[in-house]
Amino acid sequence: MDIFAALAHGMVVALQPMNLVFALIGVFLGTAVGVLPGIGPALTVALLLPVTYKLDPGGSLIMFAGIYYGGMYGGSTTAILINTPGESASMATALEGYKMARAGRGGPALATAAIGSFVAGTLATIGLVFVAPYLVDIAVKFGPEDYFALMVVAFVTVSATFGDSPVRGLTSLFIGLTLGLVGIDKLTGQPRLAFGVPELLDGVEVTTLAVGLFAVGEALYVVSRRHQVEEKVEAVRGSLWMTKEDWKRSWKPWLRGFCFGFPIGALPAGGAEIPTFLSYSAERRLTAHPEEFGKGAIEGVAGPEAANNASAAGTLVPLLTLGLPTSATAAMMLAGFQQYGLNPGPLLFAERPDLVWGLIASLFIANMMLLVLNLPLVGLWVRLLAIPQPWLYAGILVFATMGTIAAKPSVVELTMLTGFGVLGFLMRRYDFPIAPVVVGLILGPLAESQLRRALSISLGDPMALVQSPISATLLGVAFIALVAPFVVKNMSRFKATED
């Protein structure tokens, strides 16, 4: 079968010694940075992008894969041991996991999170292997109006549908779209929003934006609330290993978590923590030990963690097959592709199958490495968490700046970094979601070029946008998604906590 041949070829690529080394470095760095409080997976990828500038595309994409998965593992370690609300990628894990840590069962919590992530991540990557070729076949039939409609759906779901305030979410999105306008218009060569500053002609670098909003903005925000109580790290007491009882109670939540996470993560719509939320509620209803929920039930860690990882792997489906990023982390991965002039999508599958399948094969390897690395190295990660806050954030700012300087050592770029930091700070303070800005920046120009292509093919006829059944349906979905939060209360339950 074609798929197995492609995957086997990818495995050959992934198992080359140099690529294995890259995967290992990526996994290690990703976990280390992901463990640090205040740094989510998107920022982890953004901070580590400059490390890959000089490497060949294959190797660095493999390193990204490692960083991507590693960042998620690291984040769950933090969730269990520190319980910082709203900054970790899975609040549900923090709910039960932190209680377990306090009860001296931190080891099993971490173990079930790691193993569950491995199981669900592997299953989800298998899912990716089988779903991707079919989606690529469908995507090849997509015309520009279909792509445009799909991107509109992504815009609306990322910003408006799930969240506290659709107005604020859309504002974030439009700020991102505005930033995406800066630079030279590709179709006509006209400069837009450059104000005569030559450095702006290249546009706003997505890494500068992401690092500014996430790292600098977070640092400014935390420092402004320094008088708040500092987080306490729960020590990992007792055994690291899970008892037979723990295994018995964990394996079904793992599988259920995968079933929730992968399909929903693979949908080309962004911004929802539905899988984790669903997994938590399902485990709560199905558990044989309902009295433990709220005090540290292992199912409450196993399920959501598996769902979270499966969903993260699922996000790679629209990214690789359609080139559509549906989360800030996916947007950073797309930026990673773009820095080599690669555009994920059906064309990349056809032109560079070694690259794409090598990447997918590396996901399996990265998953395995993470399982092997993480449990023994828990002690190391806990020590990282114990770095005093002043040095932690000072180090974060130094790394953030270093990345920008390595890419573009200009005063203009660094001023933009600081400016985005201030923006990120203000957005946190006034409760504007941050991910839509990044998605708007990277997806806006793509959407615009598809729109203009569709209109010039149709010689200016706007009806072309709804003539294809796919695009008409998708635009309808987008409209419903836009109106839903105003009509249906409680959509904010599904708000994404990834940052």
Next chain:
Amino acid sequence: MTDSGAQETGPARRGVDWAGIAIAAALALLAMVLVLDAMRIQANVTYGMGPQAIPIAIAIGLGVLAIGNLVNALRGDFPEREHMDFRPVGLVLGGLAVMISIIGLGGGFIPAMTVLFAATATAFGRRAILVDLAIGFVIGVIIYIAFSRLLTLSLPAGPIERLF
């Protein structure tokens, strides 16, 4: 002070939310900047959209959102905000500004990072500036050597970098 009514998310705010109004005004201003910039473009596209079409569309969107945010501000829809401590924020921003100046004036990567590290650590509460400057210096040196030797990426070189 009038109670602007209870909302489902977040407690009610008393009186007018000046910050929210400022945000709405900023959005409106941004929309105007977009329109002015778009009008400056002279490109004639035979069919389809020119480069000025999307900026104007986005500007309209921003205008609508400015009104939306204004409505939210008047209705007290912005959540309650805790008291913020300005001084450390100013210190971090000052550190960033000094860092940018050092790089801009050719002082080099290492001194810039040294200052940034120390300023941030101080903003977060440490009172040992000399130690922090030393740590920042060491970190800067390590990164510089790692990047320029191992990864052959060039970082801005000032007088101190030339010693390495």
